[in-house]
Amino acid sequence: MRPFPPTRRQLDLLRFVRGFQLAHGFGPSVQEIASGLGFQNASKSAAVRLVVGCEERGLLRRLPNRARSIELVDPPAIPIAPDGAPLFFVPAGEAN
Numbered sequence: 001m002r003p004f005p006p007t008r009r010q011l012d013l014l015r016f017v018r019g020f021q022l023a024h025g026f027g028p029s030v031q032e033i034a035s036g037l038g039f040q041n042a043s044k045s046a047a048v049r050l051v052v053g054c055e056e057r058g059l060l061r062r063l064p065n066r067a068r069s070i071e072l073v074d075p076p077a078i079p080i081a082p083d084g085a086p087l088f089f090v091p092a093g094e095a096n
Helices: 008-024 030-036 044-056
Strands: 060-062 070-072
Touching (some): 008 030, 008 044, 008 070, 030 044, 044 060
Antiparallel strands (some): 060 070
């Protein structure tokens, strides 16, 4: 077990990444993460801080010098639309 569970915002990131990967077959860019999570003005720096925080907690891994290279260590469950498509983003507090 990890020493610290993900924060609510980190869980939002993990769910977004998982849904994006299922829908597209590859990971999102930092800009897509920022836009998808609704950061004001699509702040890439806020998205990078969130990704780095998840990486420090051992929730994901990134390959150096590779775009779209996020690997989830333990992919979270994500909501699925009635047609079977993964939902890109549902905030952690609203899922279930």
